[in-house]
Amino acid sequence: MGSTRRRFTDEYKTQAVDFVLDGNRSIAEVARNIGVHEMTLGKWVKKVRDEQRDQVPADEPVTESERAELARLRGELKDANSTIAELQMQVEFAKKVATWFAKGKQ
Numbered sequence: 001m002g003s004t005r006r007r008f009t010d011e012y013k014t015q016a017v018d019f020v021l022d023g024n025r026s027i028a029e030v031a032r033n034i035g036v037h038e039m040t041l042g043k044w045v046k047k048v049r050d051e052q053r054d055q056v057p058a059d060e061p062v063t064e065s066e067r068a069e070l071a072r073l074r075g076e077l078k079d080a081n082s083t084i085a086e087l088q089m090q091v092e093f094a095k096k097v098a099t100w101f102a103k104g105k106q
Helices: 010-021 027-034 038-055 064-105
Strands: none
Touching (some): 010 038, 027 038
16 A cells, blocks of 8 residues: 655745745645645744754844844733732732631631
């Protein structure tokens, strides 16, 4: 019994990945349009993204858009940390109140 596994050329894979990365389209949308399984296209895209990440030197200056995103993410982190601290204080207060009520009933 023969294999039913499809083979794709490197050029085909590159073009499909370009549709996702350069076209700002989702993997699912592109996979549906070209007749490839979503998981297969996802693997191709991941491989290219990993290769691109490895090609960027660590000492390369940060672009303006990256700098803006860093500022946004730092702000979000600060907000999240303050929310966590507030919730931890509320938990501690609830524990103390519960302990106080438990002592009062005995």
